[in-house]
Amino acid sequence: MKIGVLALQGDFAEHIAMLRRLGVQTAEVRLPEHLDDLDGLIIPGGESTTIGKLAVDFGLIEPLRAFGERHAIWGTCAGAIFLSKDVRREQPLLGLMDITVQRNAFGRQVDSFEIDLEVAALKAIDGKARPYHAVFIRAPIIETVGDGVDVLATLPDGRIVAAQQGKLLATSFHPELTNDTRFHAYFLSLIR
Numbered sequence: 001m002k003i004g005v006l007a008l009q010g011d012f013a014e015h016i017a018m019l020r021r022l023g024v025q026t027a028e029v030r031l032p033e034h035l036d037d038l039d040g041l042i043i044p045g046g047e048s049t050t051i052g053k054l055a056v057d058f059g060l061i062e063p064l065r066a067f068g069e070r071h072a073i074w075g076t077c078a079g080a081i082f083l084s085k086d087v088r089r090e091q092p093l094l095g096l097m098d099i100t101v102q103r104n105a106f107g108r109q110v111d112s113f114e115i116d117l118e119v120a121a122l123k124a125i126d127g128k129a130r131p132y133h134a135v136f137i138r139a140p141i142i143e144t145v146g147d148g149v150d151v152l153a154t155l156p157d158g159r160i161v162a163a164q165q166g167k168l169l170a171t172s173f174h175p176e177l178t179n180d181t182r183f184h185a186y187f188l189s190l191i192r
Helices: 012-021 048-057 061-070 078-083 120-126 182-191
Strands: 002-006 025-029 040-043 072-076 084-086 097-102 113-117 132-136 141-145 150-154 160-165 168-171
Touching (some): 012 025, 012 040, 012 182, 040 061, 040 078, 040 182, 048 061, 061 072, 072 078, 072 182, 078 084, 078 097, 078 168, 097 160, 097 168, 120 182, 141 150, 168 182
Parallel strands (some): 002 040, 072 168, 084 097
Antiparallel strands (some): 113 132, 150 160, 160 168
16 A cells, blocks of 8 residues: 655655554655555645645646545645635635535634544544544634535534545544554555
């Protein structure tokens, strides 16, 4: 199995390190031809408008859309925004996942936080029903989900922070900034 990480901007190196901990071959994706032999792709956190503009500049928008119609893609934080159909503002989006996302839903960088989440889907990874410690940094919220989109995790107030549509996965938080490999293993399970 070979997983690419979109390496235009953001914390792609942390995702690569996490995948390597799981024994997975990785590749940095910067050009359309870098998608050719991949089994899945992670779009990291960073700045969603910058990721979108660079994807346009490097001719990646249509190749990424075509890839996402056949393969698994996981967007974390800014990556979830880029994967979505709507953010209620003008910016380049892949429009692959039927979710509406609110950018910076919690405010500025100083409003970042960590919280333990109940994520039932992760029980299949290690057989344990333990909470997932999630790191939110200038995080978005998934405001609405369309038909065929499953909610995987919410905050205690009910706001959606993780969703799945087939082989597409979106998380508002940063699993690559923890020592917990379960979300990365869950993404790999979507490919297998």
